[in-house]
Amino acid sequence: MKRRLxxxxxxxxxxxxxxxxxxxxxxxxTPQTEIIETLGSWIDSKEMAGRMVTLESEHSMVTAAGxxxxxxxxxxxxxxxxxxxxxxxxxxxxxxxxAPFVMVNVSRGLSAPITLEPDHNDILAARDSGFLQIHAATxxxxxxxxxxxxxxxxDARVRLPVIVNxxxxxLSFTREPVEVPKEDKVLSFxxxxxxxxxxxxxxxxxxxxxxxxxxxxYSYFRYETHLAAxxxxxxxxxxxxxxxxxxxxxxxxxxxxxxxxxxxxxVMMGSFATKAKEATDRLREAGWLVGLVRPKLFRPFPKExxxxxxxxKKGIAVIDQNISxxxxxxxxxxxxxxxxxxxxxxxxxxxxxxxxxxxDISSEEFFEIAKVIRRAAEEGKAPxxxxxxxxxxxxxxxxxxxxxxxxxxxxxxxxxxKDE
Amino acid sequence: xxxxxxxxxxxxxxxxxxxxGTPMCSGCGALEALHEIYDILGKKTVFVNAAxxxxxxxxxxxxPFRGSWLYTAMASxxxxxxxxRDALDILIEKKQMPPEDDLQVVVLTGxxxxxxxxxxxxSAAIDRExxxxxxxxxxxxxxxxxxxxxxxxxxxxxxxxSKGPRGYPGYKKDLFSIWAxxxxxYVATVVGSEPLDLxxxxxxxxxxxxxxxxxxxxPCPTGWGFDPKLSVEIGKLAVKSGVWPLKxxxxxxxxxxxxxRKRVPVEEYLKVQGRFSHLFSPKRNEELISEIQARVDxxxxxxxx
Numbered sequence: 001m002k003r004r005l006x007x008x009x010x011x012x013x014x015x016x017x018x019x020x021x022x023x024x025x026x027x028x029x030t031p032q033t034e035i036i037e038t039l040g041s042w043i044d045s046k047e048m049a050g051r052m053v054t055l056e057s058e059h060s061m062v063t064a065a066g067x068x069x070x071x072x073x074x075x076x077x078x079x080x081x082x083x084x085x086x087x088x089x090x091x092x093x094x095x096x097x098x099a100p101f102v103m104v105n106v107s108r109g110l111s112a113p114i115t116l117e118p119d120h121n122d123i124l125a126a127r128d129s130g131f132l133q134i135h136a137a138t139x140x141x142x143x144x145x146x147x148x149x150x151x152x153x154x155d156a157r158v159r160l161p162v163i164v165n166x167x168x169x170x171l172s173f174t175r176e177p178v179e180v181p182k183e184d185k186v187l188s189f190x191x192x193x194x195x196x197x198x199x200x201x202x203x204x205x206x207x208x209x210x211x212x213x214x215x216x217x218y219s220y221f222r223y224e225t226h227l228a229a230x231x232x233x234x235x236x237x238x239x240x241x242x243x244x245x246x247x248x249x250x251x252x253x254x255x256x257x258x259x260x261x262x263x264x265x266x267v268m269m270g271s272f273a274t275k276a277k278e279a280t281d282r283l284r285e286a287g288w289l290v291g292l293v294r295p296k297l298f299r300p301f302p303k304e305x306x307x308x309x310x311x312x313k314k315g316i317a318v319i320d321q322n323i324s325x326x327x328x329x330x331x332x333x334x335x336x337x338x339x340x341x342x343x344x345x346x347x348x349x350x351x352x353x354x355x356x357x358x359x360d361i362s363s364e365e366f367f368e369i370a371k372v373i374r375r376a377a378e379e380g381k382a383p384x385x386x387x388x389x390x391x392x393x394x395x396x397x398x399x400x401x402x403x404x405x406x407x408x409x410x411x412x413x414x415x416x417x418k419d420e
Numbered sequence: 421x422x423x424x425x426x427x428x429x430x431x432x433x434x435x436x437x438x439x440x441g442t443p444m445c446s447g448c449g450a451l452e453a454l455h456e457i458y459d460i461l462g463k464k465t466v467f468v469n470a471a472x473x474x475x476x477x478x479x480x481x482x483x484p485f486r487g488s489w490l491y492t493a494m495a496s497x498x499x500x501x502x503x504x505r506d507a508l509d510i511l512i513e514k515k516q517m518p519p520e521d522d523l524q525v526v527v528l529t530g531x532x533x534x535x536x537x538x539x540x541x542x543s544a545a546i547d548r549e550x551x552x553x554x555x556x557x558x559x560x561x562x563x564x565x566x567x568x569x570x571x572x573x574x575x576x577x578x579x580x581x582s583k584g585p586r587g588y589p590g591y592k593k594d595l596f597s598i599w600a601x602x603x604x605x606y607v608a609t610v611v612g613s614e615p616l617d618l619x620x621x622x623x624x625x626x627x628x629x630x631x632x633x634x635x636x637x638x639p640c641p642t643g644w645g646f647d648p649k650l651s652v653e654i655g656k657l658a659v660k661s662g663v664w665p666l667k668x669x670x671x672x673x674x675x676x677x678x679x680x681r682k683r684v685p686v687e688e689y690l691k692v693q694g695r696f697s698h699l700f701s702p703k704r705n706e707e708l709i710s711e712i713q714a715r716v717d718x719x720x721x722x723x724x725x
Contacts, residue, residue: 057541060495063492064499068503089495203520208489212479
């Protein structure tokens with residue numbers, strides 16, 4: 001097995017190349033563009049088979065992706081942030097078609113204000129779409145996730161599109177050594193896509209995505225999609241075992257780091273969880289019994305994995321790199337719904353929001369989070385949610401506001417003069 | 421088939437490949453055109469549909485089509501056609517599908533999608549030289565939601581969102597010219613009430629490759645306010661009065677396929693439709709009727725030189 005120094009975007013492109021994808025409908029957007037540029041150059045130089053087409057929008061891109069998958073070819077596509085939201089109508093639509101394909105999303109904060117740096121509000125907006133979601137934290141995981149995603153997506157018990165998520169900049173443009181598996185090994189793990197009888201052929205006409213009348217048929221198809229997504233839980237575990245056998249690396253639905261004897265657990269998704277991992281080691285050195293739990297699989301939600309890992313813990317700190325306006329952290333809410341009533345003497349939970357628009361989470365903050373959750377466990381009372389922000393950051397922000405005000409006053413004077 | 425297949429009305433197929441019993445309104449001009457078009461295209465087709473009246477043709481578990489169907493969304497049917505076409509090409513190229521299993525990809529949308537929300541995805545599909553046929557049934561408004569005005573609505577027409585005494589203040593967008601400006605292989609206007617002209621154009625379009633786009637003028641009894649039995653007559657009047665020019669764009673030129681030499685006054689076309697009744701009662705609106713007539717006259721003056 002070859003190790004290459006790859007960016008997260010490069011690893012995503014390698015995943016698509018190794019999966020032998022037939023078709024890549026594309027549209028550029030920062031920080032995803034490197035993925036389609038890489039695939040485009042491989043296709044142009046014939047290092048890779050397949051056809052790439054640049055659409056005029058992400059909405060059209062996802063339409064073409066779904067339509068091609070519904071016709072029976074293996075499809076890969078990628079987007080980010082505003083692009084994912086622009087395509088949102090079609091995300092729900094093609095998931096309803098049960099069109100199996102893989103889309104990489106390179107997470108980036110949403111407008112407004114417009115930014116390029118990452119958080120998870122884009123990907124979590126797709127939470128209820130019917131796409132399954134795998135969240136990567138390393139470049140290796142990006143490549144592995146794409147291969148896992150095709151197996152999951154095309155499995156007859158699932159047959160749903162899958163999004164593989166990686167964080168913009170922190171992962172998309174960070175080079176890490178990545179083991180690139182051999183093509184023949186990937187081919188044994190991931191054989192060509194068999195659409196069975198769901199495809200367009202002149203000899204076997206078919207109507208796909210037709211309208212329904214009334215709530216009965218509508219509910220039936222919606223429930224069926226939900227149940228298929230739930231099927232993906234056991235299918236994922238099954239494929240994960242196979243993945244380990246083929247490639248010698250495990251790929252579990254949920255990563256548990258130093259949790260066995262931990263009293264307090266951080267719960268995070270994506271590449272920022274590697275910061276929590278580092279903090280866990282430092283806190284351990286300082287004598288704290290802490291650990292980290294990180295879901296790779298977010299849809300379907302791996303409820304049982306969480307229950308097993310969090311049983312008997314004293315406190316849980318969920319650090320969300322997203323914010324649901326008027327509610328708070330999405331992962332916190334999801335996890336609370338799983339734990340409530342499921343564990344006797346369940347752990348105290350605390351919610352923290354951090355890392356929005358790529359804002360760093362420092363190790364001091366992880367120490368502070370650990371303190372908050374320990375105190376909460378001692379008092380047996382959940383603390384109020386916290387929005388991570390330092391005094392230093394606020395000072396810097398105030399400076400910007402002073403400048404903004406001064407600029408506005410200046411502009412006002414200039415306009416005033418003209419009028420005179 | 422060749423260009424000579426349809427010389428007279430007697431040559432037109434009467435296969436009625438599209439089944440009856442659909443939930444379209446009686447006298448639907450769009451369904452009339454679609455029947456005629458489908459008889460020529462045949463069942464080796466996949467219709468890629470955008471939100472509109474025709475979306476209700478295929479309601480689970482029924483379809484009037486002998487061939488295939490994919491409903492997409494309002495804005496992106498041409499992108500759906502792109503995905504299907506590309507996938508079929510890939511499968512044939514990889515020998516995973518015999519060429520005889522290939523399908524003609526047909527986009528079917530109303531004017532709401534074609535003139536508005538879907539214009540960007542259509543323009544881009546033409547840029548990419550996608551091999552597909554686009555059929556826009558133009559009933560001059562958002563018909564399926566109760567005939568609100570769209571960019572295809574003619575000047576002065578009363579719609580659910582232009583109920584004032586002067587009707588719709590805008591002018592019908594010239595989609596034919598917008599499409600033709602992309603220089604695709606073929607653009608044409610048709611109407612179901614001129615089946616021979618329609619058949620010749622659909623046949624011609626079928627024999628070409630690349631983006632081929634058809635606007636089918638579609639009299640709409642419920643939206644325009646007329647008795648369903650008048651649907652064919654109103655289609656004919658639209659042509660005879662010069663309101664709906666039958667033409668095609670091919671090899672860089674626009675050719676009028678049926679020039680009404682002695683045009684009937686536009687008034688004859690307007691007065692049989694409820695959507696223009698405010699031009700005649702309670703008081704005749706001479707100014708608006710003359711404006712509409714003048715615009716039609718100016719169009720044909722330019723055509724006839």
